[in-house]
Amino acid sequence: MAIGEYCCREIVAxxxxxxxxxxxxxMREHHVGDLVLVEPTDNQGFLPVGIITDRDIVLDLIANTEGDxxxxxxxxxxxxxxxxxxEQEDVFAVIAKMRQAGVRRLPVxxxxxxxAGIIAADDLVGVxxxxLQDLARLTTYQGQQESSLRPE
Structure with missing residues (x-):
C-alpha cells in the first residue's frame, strides 16, 4: 500500500x-493544524523545506515569548x-518513520x-x-459461508 494513495493532496503551504x-x-482560515514550509522551484513546483504546527506556535512562541x-x-x-x-513508500514504513522521529505529520x-501531499497520523489510523473492519467482515462472512454449506 503506497502512502501516495492515502495522503492529502490539498496542502496549505x-x-x-x-x-x-x-x-x-x-491555519484558522483553512482549518488545519500544520503548514508545510516551501520554496518555489523553476518548474512550477514547491520544494518542502520545513513544517510548522499549531503546537509549535503555542508551545514555542506564545508560551515562551512576548515578541511581536x-x-x-x-x-x-x-x-x-x-x-x-x-509517495511510493509503504504505509507501514511511513508509520515506522513517524514513530522513530516522534512526528505526527510528514510531507509526501x-x-x-x-x-505532492501530506500524511498525518490521524489519516493512517483511518486507513x-x-x-481491520475488512478483516472482521471476512471472519463473519467465512463463518456464514461454512454454516450454509453444512447439512443440517
Missing part, C-alpha cells in the same frame, strides 16, 4: 519568510531537519522531491481501521 501571525491566520508574532518568521521555528516520505514528495 507558506514560505519560511512569512510571519507566524500570517501562519496562524492561514508579526515580526517572527515561520522559518525561524524550524527545530529539526525536515523528514519527508516518497514525488520522484523529483517536490511536494488501518478500515483494514
Amino acid at each position: 507558506i514560505t519560511p519568510s512569512e510571519s507566524v501571525l500570517v501562519a496562524a491566520r492561514l 508574532l508579526s515580526r517572527i518568521a515561520v522559518g525561524d521555528l524550524q527545530r529539526r531537519e525536515l523528514l519527508t516520505v516518497h 514528495v514525488d520522484d523529483r522531491g517536490l511536494l 488501518l481501521a478500515e483494514g
Whole structure:
C-alpha cells in the first residue's frame, strides 16, 4: 500500500519568510493544524523545506515569548531537519518513520522531491481501521459461508 494513495493532496503551504501571525491566520482560515514550509522551484513546483504546527506556535512562541508574532518568521521555528516520505513508500514504513522521529505529520514528495501531499497520523489510523473492519467482515462472512454449506 503506497502512502501516495492515502495522503492529502490539498496542502496549505507558506514560505519560511512569512510571519507566524500570517501562519496562524492561514491555519484558522483553512482549518488545519500544520503548514508545510516551501520554496518555489523553476518548474512550477514547491520544494518542502520545513513544517510548522499549531503546537509549535503555542508551545514555542506564545508560551515562551512576548515578541511581536508579526515580526517572527515561520522559518525561524524550524527545530529539526525536515523528514519527508516518497509517495511510493509503504504505509507501514511511513508509520515506522513517524514513530522513530516522534512526528505526527510528514510531507509526501514525488520522484523529483517536490511536494505532492501530506500524511498525518490521524489519516493512517483511518486507513488501518478500515483494514481491520475488512478483516472482521471476512471472519463473519467465512463463518456464514461454512454454516450454509453444512447439512443440517
